[in-house]
Amino acid sequence: MTTNPDTTGAFAIVNPDDAADAYAGSDVPGEFRSLTSALGCDQLAVTLIRIPPHADFEQGTGHFHEEIEELYLLTRGTLTMRFGGEIRTVSAPAAVRVAPTTPRSHRNQGDEPVEMWAISRRLGRGDATKLDDFWEASPEARQHAGKT
Numbered sequence: 001m002t003t004n005p006d007t008t009g010a011f012a013i014v015n016p017d018d019a020a021d022a023y024a025g026s027d028v029p030g031e032f033r034s035l036t037s038a039l040g041c042d043q044l045a046v047t048l049i050r051i052p053p054h055a056d057f058e059q060g061t062g063h064f065h066e067e068i069e070e071l072y073l074l075t076r077g078t079l080t081m082r083f084g085g086e087i088r089t090v091s092a093p094a095a096v097r098v099a100p101t102t103p104r105s106h107r108n109q110g111d112e113p114v115e116m117w118a119i120s121r122r123l124g125r126g127d128a129t130k131l132d133d134f135w136e137a138s139p140e141a142r143q144h145a146g147k148t
Helices: none
Strands: 031-034 044-051 062-065 070-076 078-083 086-091 094-098 104-107 114-121 128-131
Touching: 078 114, 086 094
Parallel strands: none
Antiparallel strands: 031 044, 044 114, 062 104, 062 128, 070 094, 070 114, 078 086, 078 104
């Protein structure tokens, strides 16, 4: 629920479960909830990403941004993350900064759910480039490439 007790826009409080889940009704596991508009953000983009156990929703793809530096706040669980040619295991609590042109992706190869916040500068336009065949798709993934 968004609470904004004044009309100045000085602050906003949002329950992330009230934000629309972009993955709802698709074959993509987990949740992708943008809170940017609900919070009334002018300068920031804020998204909550929930990833169930053994989920590789990108199915071997990755992405990078032309201008956007991203900050991922891992608040629950453990992710396998790829940055360029480097693969790291990152456990909560952790803050991960990724430079704009660094190719990236992540998957949950563990038995526990993951909760991660993605925070970046709000551009008002997309600047992401998808990378097909960025890394081998996880064999344990519960969804299949090509389905949306």
